[in-house]
Structures are given as structure tokens and as C-alpha cells.
Amino acid sequence: MAVLVMSAWTSEETLNSPKFKAELTEVVNELRRGPLKNLSAMSSYCYTHGGEITGSYTQNYGYIVETPNYRYCLRCNPQRGDYNAYLTCFDLRVHQLAENIAVGKVSFASGEKITYADPEEYLKAIREELPYHPTSGFQYETLTDDPKVRKSVDDILYDMYGEQNPRREGNYGLTEKGKQMLRDAADSGKPHTYSWFVMTGVNTASEQLTENLTLPEAIDRYGALDTGNKRIGVTKDNIATVDFVVMLDGEEQFFHDHERLASFKDDPAIAQAVEMMHRELDAQTPSQGMNFGGM
Numbered sequence: 001m002a003v004l005v006m007s008a009w010t011s012e013e014t015l016n017s018p019k020f021k022a023e024l025t026e027v028v029n030e031l032r033r034g035p036l037k038n039l040s041a042m043s044s045y046c047y048t049h050g051g052e053i054t055g056s057y058t059q060n061y062g063y064i065v066e067t068p069n070y071r072y073c074l075r076c077n078p079q080r081g082d083y084n085a086y087l088t089c090f091d092l093r094v095h096q097l098a099e100n101i102a103v104g105k106v107s108f109a110s111g112e113k114i115t116y117a118d119p120e121e122y123l124k125a126i127r128e129e130l131p132y133h134p135t136s137g138f139q140y141e142t143l144t145d146d147p148k149v150r151k152s153v154d155d156i157l158y159d160m161y162g163e164q165n166p167r168r169e170g171n172y173g174l175t176e177k178g179k180q181m182l183r184d185a186a187d188s189g190k191p192h193t194y195s196w197f198v199m200t201g202v203n204t205a206s207e208q209l210t211e212n213l214t215l216p217e218a219i220d221r222y223g224a225l226d227t228g229n230k231r232i233g234v235t236k237d238n239i240a241t242v243d244f245v246v247m248l249d250g251e252e253q254f255f256h257d258h259e260r261l262a263s264f265k266d267d268p269a270i271a272q273a274v275e276m277m278h279r280e281l282d283a284q285t286p287s288q289g290m291n292f293g294g295m
Contacts, residue, residue: 042076042084046061060075061076061077062076063076066092069092070090072088073090075087101117103119104141104142104153106129107140108137123149123152123153130160131160164205181239182239188268193238194215195235195236196233199233200230202248204229215276219277219280222245223281228249230247231245232277234270236267242257245281
């Protein structure tokens with residue numbers, strides 16, 4: 001009977017508990033009753049079950065045994081005078097967790113693949129490797145739905161071609177956490193915060209945003225600006241944003257989007273703010289008044 005040489009190890013230090021060691025012993029004992037019984041049994045098992053691994057110097061075969069918590073990858077080499085079996089073990093819970101928190105992955109023409117859980121490391125890889133993609137075969141895939149990360153990825157691409165990304169972070173969708181924040185913003189029974197802002201030069205190279213204002217501060221700043229492109233809006237609870245007064249090409253309009261959006265339509269603080277804007281802005285421009293339009 002041929003001597004079977006087997007090398008077994010774990011790929012992660014966390015696989016060092018008594019419970020895992022007991023399961024490993026059980027799995028190995030079961031394998032010794034089958035493909036690891038002896039070299040002849042291994043040869044027979046490989047030739048009848050397939051599992052050929054391409055690209056190896058000698059013909060190897062691969063098989064997977066999976067339990068509720070672990071995955072065992074068995075590599076068989078039914079050749080005399082060589083190491084005949086390698087058993088690699090993985091903690092499925094660790095890998096599932098890594099997949100759940102992965103923000104992106106990259107690959108190269110060489111076959112190398114890397115998955116990133118750290119957003120900054122993922123963005124750094126794109127920033128450094130993207131310019132060389134014609135020769136390296138570099139490709140990337142963003143897995144997270146975090147708007148900030150997705151926008152940063154597009155920013156890098158636009159910047160490489162000397163352009164500015166026209167999309168705002170809010171155009172990249174919401175995470176599940178963000179969706180819950182929107183639901184909370186629409187709940188009249190919860191406390192809320194309001195950050196008023198004034199924008200000028202919207203959608204132009206000179207666009208400027210002044211935020212974290214009180215409503216009176218926003219009204220005063222808006223009235224003092226000598227430009228035909230400006231607007232007043234508010235961000236509620238750092239998640240929901242709406243514009244109220246917009247001037248484009250010198251034509252001023254009072255928008256009614258707040259009456260349709262769930263985060264604003266039943267909010268008494270917003271209703272009071274609208275009344276104040278009507279009163280204060282009409283007083284600032286009595287001869288002009290306002291055009292009460294909508295989008």
C-alpha cells in the first residue's frame with residue numbers, strides 16, 4: 001500500500017478553536033475512508049469523479065467539502081513520490097462577512113483579483129491603476145451603494161479626462177440607512193434639524209454654496225446678492241433637501257415641491273418658513289414681487 005503524504009493547514013488564525021479542531025478531525029477521518037485511504041483509492045476516486053485542475057505541472061484534482069460553518073478544499077495529486085493531498089480550510093462566516101462589507105473589487109489581465117473593504121484603499125487603487133488600464137487590463141467594480149463612494153469613483157474617471165463630474169452625491173441613490181433617515185424625516189413625531197442654504201451660479205463653473213444658515217440669515221444673504229442666478233433651500237435632518245425660491249436669468253419663482261415631498265409637506269416648521277419667505281422677500285422687492293410657479 002502506498003504511503004499517502006498529506007499537508008493540512010488553516011488559512012486563518014481564527015480557525016484554532018477546539019470546536020473547529022474536532023470538526024477537522026472528523027472530516028479528515030471521513031476522507032481517509034474514501035479518497036485519502038491510500039494512493040490507489042485516491043487514483044480511483046479522481047478518475048471516477050472528475051474535478052481536474054487545469055494549469056498544473058502534474059494532473060491534480062480538486063474537491064470541496066462544506067459544513068454549516070467551514071469549507072474544506074481538498075487538492076489531490078495521485079502520483080507516487082510527491083505530496084499527494086493538500087487540505088485548506090476556510091471559515092465561511094469570515095468570508096461571508098467580508099463579502100457583505102466589500103466596497104469594491106479590481107482585476108488585472110494577469111488574473112489577479114483584489115476585493116476591498118476599506119473605501120479609501122479601493123479609491124486609491126482606482127486612482128493609481130486606472131491610467132494604466134490599456135496595458136494592465138485593469139478593471140474595477142463598485143459593490144457598495146454608498147453614494148459618497150460611488151461619486152468618488154466617478155470623480156476619478158471624469159478627472160482623468162480633464163472634466164468635472166456633473167452629478168451630485170444625491171444623484172447616486174440612497175443606502176438602506178439613508179432610506180430610513182428619509183422615513184424619519186417625514187415623521188412629525190420626531191425632532192428635526194434644518195440647515196438653510198443659498199446657492200449662486202447653479203450648474204456653472206462659478207457655482208457657490210453657503211450652508212448651515214438660519215432662515216433669516218439665508219433670506220438676508222439671498223436679498224443682498226446681486227446676481228440673476230441664485231436660490232434658497234433647506235436640508236432637513238442632513239438627508240432631505242428642497243429648494244423654495246429660485247432665480248434664473250433674473251426671473252424669480254417660488255417653488256412648491258415641498259408640498260409634494262413626504263419629508264416636508266406635513267411639517268409645521270416648513271409651513272411657517274414658507275410664510276416668512278413670502279413676507280420678507282416680497283418686502284425686499286415690492287415693485288417686482290414674485291412669480292409663483294413650480295417645477
